[in-house]
Amino acid sequence: MQGKKVVEDEKVLLFSLSAHVPEHNFYRQLKQQLNLDFLYELTQPYYGRCGQQSIDPVVFLKLCLVGYLENITSDRKLIEHCSLRLDLLYFLDYQLDEPLPWHSTVSRTRQLYPEALFESLFDQVFRLCVEKGMVAGHQHAIDSAPIKANASMDSLLLKQPTETLEMHLVVNAPTTNGPSQNTTRKPEQFVSAPEHQLRKLEKHQDHLRETPKGLGGHHEKARLVSNKTHYSPADPDARISVKPGKARQLNYHCSLAVDTATGVISHVQADFADGRDSQYLPAITCRLQRRLLDNDLHLAELLADGGYSNGSNYAFLEQRKITGWIPVFGQYKPEIAGFPYDQQADHFTCLAGKVLAFKTYDTNAEGGLLKIYRATYQDCKQCSLKPTCVPKSQCRQITRTAYDPEYRRALARQQSRKGKRMKRLRHSTVEPVFGSLIQHYGLRKIGVRGKAGAHKVMLLAACAFNLKKYLKFKPVKVVSQAIALQKEQESAFIRYSFALTKQFST
Numbered sequence: 001m002q003g004k005k006v007v008e009d010e011k012v013l014l015f016s017l018s019a020h021v022p023e024h025n026f027y028r029q030l031k032q033q034l035n036l037d038f039l040y041e042l043t044q045p046y047y048g049r050c051g052q053q054s055i056d057p058v059v060f061l062k063l064c065l066v067g068y069l070e071n072i073t074s075d076r077k078l079i080e081h082c083s084l085r086l087d088l089l090y091f092l093d094y095q096l097d098e099p100l101p102w103h104s105t106v107s108r109t110r111q112l113y114p115e116a117l118f119e120s121l122f123d124q125v126f127r128l129c130v131e132k133g134m135v136a137g138h139q140h141a142i143d144s145a146p147i148k149a150n151a152s153m154d155s156l157l158l159k160q161p162t163e164t165l166e167m168h169l170v171v172n173a174p175t176t177n178g179p180s181q182n183t184t185r186k187p188e189q190f191v192s193a194p195e196h197q198l199r200k201l202e203k204h205q206d207h208l209r210e211t212p213k214g215l216g217g218h219h220e221k222a223r224l225v226s227n228k229t230h231y232s233p234a235d236p237d238a239r240i241s242v243k244p245g246k247a248r249q250l251n252y253h254c255s256l257a258v259d260t261a262t263g264v265i266s267h268v269q270a271d272f273a274d275g276r277d278s279q280y281l282p283a284i285t286c287r288l289q290r291r292l293l294d295n296d297l298h299l300a301e302l303l304a305d306g307g308y309s310n311g312s313n314y315a316f317l318e319q320r321k322i323t324g325w326i327p328v329f330g331q332y333k334p335e336i337a338g339f340p341y342d343q344q345a346d347h348f349t350c351l352a353g354k355v356l357a358f359k360t361y362d363t364n365a366e367g368g369l370l371k372i373y374r375a376t377y378q379d380c381k382q383c384s385l386k387p388t389c390v391p392k393s394q395c396r397q398i399t400r401t402a403y404d405p406e407y408r409r410a411l412a413r414q415q416s417r418k419g420k421r422m423k424r425l426r427h428s429t430v431e432p433v434f435g436s437l438i439q440h441y442g443l444r445k446i447g448v449r450g451k452a453g454a455h456k457v458m459l460l461a462a463c464a465f466n467l468k469k470y471l472k473f474k475p476v477k478v479v480s481q482a483i484a485l486q487k488e489q490e491s492a493f494i495r496y497s498f499a500l501t502k503q504f505s506t
Helices: 026-033 038-046 059-068 076-081 086-094 103-112 117-131 162-171 195-210 277-294 311-319 378-383 402-416 417-442 451-472 486-506
Strands: 139-148 237-242 249-259 265-272 299-305 321-327 347-349 356-362 369-374 397-401
Touching: 026 086, 026 249, 026 265, 026 451, 038 059, 038 117, 059 076, 059 086, 059 103, 059 451, 103 451, 117 265, 117 277, 117 451, 139 277, 139 417, 195 369, 249 277, 249 417, 249 451, 265 277, 265 451, 277 311, 299 417, 311 321, 311 402, 321 402, 321 417, 397 402, 402 417, 417 451
Parallel strands: 139 299, 299 321
Antiparallel strands: 139 249, 237 249, 249 265, 347 356, 356 369, 369 397
16 A cells, blocks of 8 residues: 655654754764853843843854854855754754744844954954964964955945035935935045045046047046045945956955964954055064963964065064064165175265265155165265266265165075975965865855954954864874883993994994
């Protein structure tokens, strides 16, 4: 007789999630080893004493971690995904018939909590990795990458001159005719710019349109955008940046520090995308050192690429007794042809044997400290080489960086055998971590808006990465084969070895 299953809804369902989630399951092991009860005390000041109960802070952060572990950046899809997985329900302490939090609650709670709370979570996960022996601490590699912001280049607006800002806000003031109208306005600093910059932009655009060979310059929608003259009304913190081989877009700047022992992320931060890597190095180093000292670790070596090359950065690392393996990049040259440098006397000597002594300090357009060396007027006036040396100036002048000794030491480290090995180590340490975060941990695009929100996203992605590495890590047990000898046996062995050495030498 052919059978046919009859489906009937049970009024009472007796089901145990713990019995159906295997012991080797990732989220079961994570639940056993990750204790987030400290979050209750940290989040208490952000709630009142009465009213409707909020989402459990531990459940909220577990949901966020699941999103980056599963590479899901949409809160709506995250709730739907968790409701279909037994192991995720067990990890979140929810039953089969218990509804999960509403997706908008997750978004509002993410905005409610400050960055310091997510920093505390990252510190807790990093501490677990240290206790398990995954972090050596003395050697770290840093790198950065642009992460796409949740804003479009097509929505960029031109900043208004400061003098006409009030008129612009009055004309474009939002209406309040209906409840669906947005009555919020971005702060003034995002819609104003100096008038001379706007005039310079307009003049440059007119020049592009008049140029016959200007590609796209004659198009009616052609325009030149810049962070100085344009802003995004959707996300004013996003900045226009470009990476070789990629299109110009609105990004955030993600800086990452990775321990070279097992590849654990030791620091991550979000910055504006229009800044250089070199200007963020001091802040990264200070925060990294503070986190390592809290875990009784000492930073001794820092590995980075040429984007972090800067004389002030070299001096900063040497003051903190950190060896910086950063290749010298830019226009620096250790020697000037025809002008040997005397390091002890701090002066140059020209081909005619005249001295170019140190005169004063100066700064360049980027704020870098410079040293000016100049020959005397009488020496250059009476020199037969003046027509070929300085035909249009009264005397010869040499401008050098004030951090020349630091540059020379960095260049010597770069050209050494260990420097080449450190470069390969940096490539194999931090760059694969960045690739994993972008491809598998939700950092392909920042789904929230604002620099603070981007920082929270990066911290959660780094926590998810470290937790997965933490659960997969297995300490290597070293078996010692040393044999303890008694004192008499040890002395007899030494005498026997000395006799053999004497016999072979004779």
